[in-house]
Amino acid sequence: MxxxxxxxxxxxxxxxxxxxxxxxxxxxxxxxxxxxxxxxxxxxxxxxxxxxxxxxxxxxxxxxxxxxxxxxxxxxxxxxxxxxxxxxxxCPAENLSTDSKRLQIHLRSVPEARVSGALYMTWDAEFGQIYNQEKRAIVIPVKGFYFVYVRIALNCLVEDKQFKRFFVELQQWNKGYDRNVTLMDALDGIVCAPQGSKTVFLGRLFDLSEGDHLRVLIMEGYELITKSSFGAYLT
CATH class of the missing domain: 1.20.5 (Single alpha-helices involved in coiled-coils or other helix-helix interfaces)
Incomplete structure (x- = not known):
């Protein structure tokens, strides 16, 4: 076991x-x-x-x-x-020139001898080529709304403390109706005193047609102008 x-x-x-x-x-x-x-x-x-x-x-x-x-x-x-x-x-691009500078112009006044009576101002174009020297006018190339401006600096060279009047007009002319139309005007003046100076400015938007001529007419006080500018551009 x-x-x-x-x-x-x-x-x-x-x-x-x-x-x-x-x-x-x-x-x-x-x-x-x-x-x-x-x-x-x-x-x-x-x-x-x-x-x-x-x-x-x-x-x-x-x-x-x-x-x-x-x-x-x-x-x-x-x-x-x-x-x-x-x-x-x-299409506006088809009607307008390809050169945008042709749709705006800026002018500077040309000094002239003292004159009496009304006179259209003479200008030199700083840029833009739509200035008619013969008519002393900006020529509008195409229909549209343009802002037109005129700036004139005044100074009285004779210190006799007298008030000298100044009167300027912006005129429009077109061969289609062959007459001058006043678009803007300004009546102002300056006292002939030491350091006496003033600036007159005109500016407004206008609906202008092709071929319109714009020019500045000095009715009175041309001898007070020291410098000025004139221009227009398409908006």
Whole structure:
């Protein structure tokens, strides 16, 4: 009995060891399977997130394209609606000269000897080439609204404390009606005293026609002028 009990105990120990090893292997296998399932779930979730992001990007891109397309179509419709009006009025760029300086001019007065009576002022063009020296006038090249200005500085050289009158007119002339029309005028004066000086300014917006001539007529007080400028530009 003793001889039989010893082998039996040894066999039991071996079987317990074998059972312990098998259980560890089973636990390890189950753990690996759980890890694979979790990895599969994570991959699936990641894939679904990527699909969602791609779908969102495609939706936003399509929405932007649709919006731009609608905006472009509305702009084209507006252009089509406005085109008849533009065709009737004509494109300003087709009527105007390509040289923008021809649509504005700035003049400086030319000194002259003292004279009596009314006199049209003579000018030198600082920029712009629409000045008629013979008529002493700015010539309007195209119809439009022009801002016309005249600036005249006065000074009395004789210190006798007398008041000297000054009267200036801006006149318009066109061969179509062949008469002078006064657009602006100013009546002023200055006292002949030490350091006595004054500036007379005229400026206004006018609707002028092609071929209009603008010139400055000094009716009285030409000898009081020290310097002056005259100009016009298309607005």
């Amino acid at each position: 003793t001889g039989h009990s010893l082998p039996a105990k040894a066999a039991c120990r071996d079987s317990m060891i074998n059972m312990g090893s098998d259980e560890s292997v089973l636990i390890l296998i189950k753990h690996c399977q759980d890890m694979k399932q979790q990895e599969t779930r994570l991959r699936l979730i990641t894939f679904l997130l990527l699909l969602s992001c791609m779908a969102l990007v495609l939706f936003m891109t399509s929405a932007n394209l649709w919006q731009h397309k609608n905006t472009g179509s509305r702009q084209q419709e507006n252009e089509v609606k406005q085109s008849p009006a533009y065709s009737r009025q004509g």
